[in-house]
Amino acid sequence: xxxxxxALEPSAEAVPGDKDSASKQxxxxxxxxxxxxxxxxxxxxxxxxxxxxxxxxxxxxxVSSSTLRxxxxxxxxxxxxxxxxxxQYLSRHIAAALGLTHDWKVAIVGAGNLGxxxxxxxxxxSRGFDVVAILDADPMVIGNEVGxxxxxxxxxxxxxxxxxxxxxxxxxxxxxxxxxxxxxxxNAGIRSILxxxxxxxxxxxxxxxRKVDMATELQILAYHAQRAQTPGQAL
Amino acid sequence: xxxxxxALEPSAEAVPGDKDSASKQxxxxxxxxxxxxxxxxxxxxxxxxxxxxxxxxxxxxxVSSSTLRxxxxxxxxxxxxxxxxxxQYLSRHIAAALGLTHDWKVAIVGAGNLGxxxxxxxxxxSRGFDVVAILDADPMVIGNEVGxxxxxxxxxxxxxxxxxxxxxxxxxxxxxxxxxxxxxxxNAGIRSILxxxxxxxxxxxxxxxRKVDMATELQILAYHAQRAQTPGQAL
DNA sequence: CCGTGTGAAGAGGTTCACAGCG
DNA sequence: CGCTGTGAACCTCTTCACACGG
Numbered sequence: 416x417x418x419x420x421x422a423l424e425p426s427a428e429a430v431p432g433d434k435d436s437a438s439k440q441x442x443x444x445x446x447x448x449x450x451x452x453x454x455x456x457x458x459x460x461x462x463x464x465x466x467x468x469x470x471x472x473x474x475x476x477x478v479s480s481s482t483l484r485x486x487x488x489x490x491x492x493x494x495x496x497x498x499x500x501x502x503q504y505l506s507r508h509i510a511a512a513l514g515l516t517h518d519w520k521v522a523i524v525g526a527g528n529l530g531x532x533x534x535x536x537x538x539x540x541s542r543g544f545d546v547v548a549i550l551d552a553d554p555m556v557i558g559n560e561v562g563x564x565x566x567x568x569x570x571x572x573x574x575x576x577x578x579x580x581x582x583x584x585x586x587x588x589x590x591x592x593x594x595x596x597x598x599x600x601x602n603a604g605i606r607s608i609l610x611x612x613x614x615x616x617x618x619x620x621x622x623x624x625r626k627v628d629m630a631t632e633l634q635i636l637a638y639h640a641q642r643a644q645t646p647g648q649a650l
Numbered sequence: 651x652x653x654x655x656x657a658l659e660p661s662a663e664a665v666p667g668d669k670d671s672a673s674k675q676x677x678x679x680x681x682x683x684x685x686x687x688x689x690x691x692x693x694x695x696x697x698x699x700x701x702x703x704x705x706x707x708x709x710x711x712x713v714s715s716s717t718l719r720x721x722x723x724x725x726x727x728x729x730x731x732x733x734x735x736x737x738q739y740l741s742r743h744i745a746a747a748l749g750l751t752h753d754w755k756v757a758i759v760g761a762g763n764l765g766x767x768x769x770x771x772x773x774x775x776s777r778g779f780d781v782v783a784i785l786d787a788d789p790m791v792i793g794n795e796v797g798x799x800x801x802x803x804x805x806x807x808x809x810x811x812x813x814x815x816x817x818x819x820x821x822x823x824x825x826x827x828x829x830x831x832x833x834x835x836x837n838a839g840i841r842s843i844l845x846x847x848x849x850x851x852x853x854x855x856x857x858x859x860r861k862v863d864m865a866t867e868l869q870i871l872a873y874h875a876q877r878a879q880t881p882g883q884a885l
Numbered sequence: 886c887c888g889t890g891t892g893a894a895g896a897g898g899t900t901c902a903c904a905g906c907g
Numbered sequence: 908c909g910c911t912g913t914g915a916a917c918c919t920c921t922t923c924a925c926a927c928g929g
Contacts, residue, residue, distance in 0.1 A: 444898060446873050450866040454848065469911070477850045480910095481900055488912055496906045496911045513869055514876025521868065528767035533864065535763050538848050542865045543872070583871060585864075606878065607871040609864070613689065613773055615712045623874045625867050629768065629820075629844070630777045631685040632860050633756065634748055636818060636842040637778070638681050639858045641749025643841065679920060703888065715888095716922055723890060731889045731928045 441512070445486040449509050451476040452483070456506040468499040515543040522581040524596055525588030526551035526559070526566045529611055533587055535562045547579040552592075569596070573603045583607040590614040676747070680721040684744050686711040687718070691741040703734040750778045757816040759831055760823035761786035761794070761801045764846055768822060770797045782814040787827075804831070808838045818842040825849040 441449075455475040459467055469487075473480040487493065487505075490512040494500045510516065521544050523530050534549045549561050552569040559566045567575045576584070584600045586593055586608060593612035600608060601622055608624045610616055613631075618624045676684075690710040694702055704722075708715040722728065722740075725747040729735045745751065756779050758765050769784045784796050787804040794801045802810045811819070819835045821828055821843060828847035835843060836857055843859045845851055848866075853859045 441873070442898070446870055447866070449873075450863075450869045451850070453869070455850070468909095475850070479900075481902095482898090484910095484912060485899080492912065494911050497909045498907070499910070512873075514872045515869065519868070519872055519875075528763075528770050532763035532767040536864065538865050539868070542869065544865070544868050582875065583868065607875045609867050609871060615686070615690070615710070621878070623871055623878075625871060627862055627864070627867060628685075629771065629862070630773050630779070631682070632844050632862060633754070633774070633779050633818065634685045634688070634750065634777065635681055636844060636858055636860060637749045637754055638676075638684075638747075640754075640817065640842045643856070643858075677920070704890095705888085714922075716924095717920095719888090719890065720921080727890065729889050732887045733929075734888070 439489065441489045445489055446513070448476070448478060448482070448486055449490075449513055451478065452486070453506060453509050453513070453515075456502055456509070459502050460506060464502055466499050467502055467505075469494070472500065510543075518543050518545050519583050520545050520547045520579060520581045521583045521585060522546075522548040522550065522576055522579065523585045523587055524550050524569065524572070524600070525586065526553075526556050526561060527587065527589075530585075530587035531561050533585060534564060544583070547581055548575050550575060572596070572599055576600070576603045576605065581605065583609070586610040586612055586616075588612055674724065676724045680724055681748070683711070683713060683717070683721055684725075684748055686713070687721070688741060688744050688748070688750075691737055691744070694737050695741060699737055701734050702737055702740075704729070707735065745778075753778050753780050754818050755780050755782045755814060755816045756818045756820060757781075757783040757785065757811055757814065758820045758822055759785050759804065759807070759835070760821065761788075761791050761796060762822065762824075765820075765822035766796050768820060769799060779818070782816055783810050785810060807831070807834055811835070811838045811840065816840065818844070821845040821847055821851075823847055 452472065455472060456467075458475070459472075467475075469480045469484050473483040476483065490508060493505050493508050521539065523534050523546060526534075526549050530549060530551070534546055539546055546562075546564065548567055549564050550567045550569045550572060551557060557566050557568045575581075582605065584605050584607070586597060586600075588596060590612050593610065593614050594616055597608065597610070597616050597618065601618060606622050608616075608618070608622065610624060610626050611628070613628050616624060616626075687707065690707060691702075693710070694707075702710075704715045704719050708718040711718065725743060728740050728743050756774065758769050758781060761769075761784050765784060765786070769781055774781055781797075781799065783802055784799050785802045785804045785807060786792060792801050792803045810816075817840065819840050819842070821832060821835075823831060825847050828845065828849050829851055832843065832845070832851050832853065836853060841857050843851075843853070843857065845859060845861050846863070848863050851859060851861075
């Protein structure tokens with residue numbers, strides 16, 4: 416799902432001799448899986464496990480061990496042959512490769528049911544993301560408390576983003592206004608956006624947009640369910 | 651994004667001579683995009699547009715026109731050469747290919763912030779999904795009104811799923827209990843599950859599981875943002 | 886003549902199998 | 908001897924270019 420609207424500029428890597436550069440390109444599919452490894456590693460860390468083999472980590476992440484080893488090879492050789500990986504060491508290096516060495520400041524635009532749910536969702540802080548603001552345009556909602564925050568007026572969007580030092584924005588608003596707000600967010604200098612609005616958002620190439628749409632996910636499930644239900648209809 | 655944990659059994663299509671079958675396999679990536687086409691077509695339909703070219707529809711869906719035409723070729727030839735596609739006709743056929751000819755009954759397990767947000771989200775009904783139940787285990791929450799529904803006791807999970815005729819389940823609950831509930835849902839006969847829990851769920855091969863995780867999405871954004879910020883550090 | 890539909894080429898991702906190191 | 912790291916084969920998806928039909 417998803418995982419699709421990744422803006423890659425092929426022309427950006429025109430320099431041929433950056434083979435030795437520490438930051439090679441990591442395939443998008445591998446980046447997505449890295450988050451799974453990180454999650455599994457942090458679970459192991461919480462359990463006090465110190466070392467793990469590629470087989471074990473792969474199973475805990477739900478991928479094949481060859482995929483895991485290939486993915487890890489993109490960021491470097493952090494294992495010990497014949498032994499495995501040191502959990503904390505590997506966790507640190509994957510986090511670094513993903514850019515999670517410092518916290519990211521996230522603002523949520525839209526304080527409807529979904530926006531509030533996201534703002535109160537505890538899973539962000541523990542993974543390097545600080546929700547620093549939540550905004551809405553509805554006067555009935557502005558000023559309400561949501562978790563530790565108070566809903567700001569979306570009219571002051573640019574000001575709030577600047578004051579809070581926001582560098583990522585989550586759009587949790589109706590389709591009709593999503594593109595307008597998205598444009599303002601981009602004009603305010605934000606280049607990473609996660610949208611829950613069920614519309615196609617137009618963004619310039621330097622902006623990174625990811626989309627999550629529950630209706631889309633259900634439709635994909637419906638396709639597979641329908642296939643399973645009518646296997647021999649054509650025969 | 652996502653869009654990844656699709657259970658495909660390669661052994662299931664051992665029959666070689668089903669070339670003429672009306673329901674050929676559609677590539678997973680194409681299925682995901684079909685939902686975009688459907689959304690764009692329904693927008694056009696609402697605007698009263700009757701015909702559309704592959705170029706126009708592709709732009710409205712955010713894909714290339716060659717991708718669009720290739721995708722449509724998986725479900726059949728519904729266009730007119732030199733003219734384009736009839737909007738309603740194509741919309742119907744894509745919906746049929748995705749199994750959206752009848753409504754699907756969805757139950758939401760977990761009536762926390764996210765579960766409530768999903769239950770009240772209007773985007774489901776309009777796209778062929780009926781939310782028929784919402785459940786929780788917390789006595790403080792059971793019986794509360796959420797949209798048109800009342801929160802059922804998760805202790806009666808199996809009974810509620812059966813009575814409502816549910817055929818899809820959305821898991822909106824904490825990681826700690828997700829696997830337990832997931833197992834019960836599967837035992838109750840559900841084979842399509844959409845999980846928002848940030849854990850790896852173990853499911854048998856005949857069950858279709860899709861996952862959505864906001865933290866994962868933000869981490870992927872972080873990776874790209876970090877790359878953009880430190881372009882020449884290695885040079 | 887125009888836009889669809891499609892084989893063929895190309896790119897990207899996954900799996901395999903084993904070399905290499907501890 | 909065991910497990911990691913990786914080139915190579917394999918497979919899927921995307922893009923290209925043009926034949927085909929209205």
